[in-house]
Amino acid sequence: MKKFLLYIVISLCLVVNVFSQNYNTIALLKYNGGGDWYANPTSLTNLINFCNKELNTKLSSSYATVDVGSSELFFFPFVHLTGHGNVVFSDSDVRNLRNYLIGGGFLHIDDNYGLDVFIRREMKKVFPECDFIEIPFSHAIYHQKFEFPNGLPKIHEHDNKAPKGYGIFWEGRLVCFYSYECDLGDGWEDTSVHNDTEERHTTALKMGANIIQYVFTN
DSSP: OHHHHHHHHHHHHHHHHHHHHHTTOOEEEEOBSSOOTTOOTTHHHHHHHHHHHHTOOOOOSSOEEEETTOGGGGGOSEEEEEESSOOBOOHHHHHHHHHHHHTTOEEEEEEOSSOHHHHHHHHHHHOTTOOOEEOOTTSGGGBSSSBOTTSSOOOSOSSSOOOEEEEEEETTEEEEEEEESSOHHHHHSOHHHHTOOHHHHHHHHHHHHHHHHHHHHO
16 A cells, blocks of 8 residues: 555656646647648747747747647647648547647647648637637737737748738637748748848747747736
């Protein structure tokens, strides 16, 4: 009996340790369908470093990679999804992601161009009762440490469309923020990757920092 109780205590300590280690870790979401979920390999590292410097966050310097259908998803308060192409969520992926978001998790989707039609289809599976709603410029996500009175900045041009920020709300809480026609992730990457100016790079990072600050303070 004593050995059993000791086992329970040790197991609980391990779980608490895992949660404490991962609470300050953000993650890149891996999905099926053939889309390049791994695009922008330097973006999250640069965003983390920027947030730790400008917001005094204590984010882990290394981001994690987590499968959309994995139970490990629940260890991370913030996950980021990007790519250019197809996205496919299985039935179990849909249940897992829905439970994660309803349970307090947050998903940032960044269209790296070509993602829109696929991600809208798949997120409708996750929240069939909800639609993406355009986030008004007055929303707090645009007014954290850095002010964006006109909403999302335009980082890279594709179709000569204005950038749009969309959200999915569950019981009044923003659980998913979708940046469209903006390319924040490209802007977070090392400036040499897309020949971005330092000003454009910093602007993208500031908006990313706003998203992080909003998530960790709400």
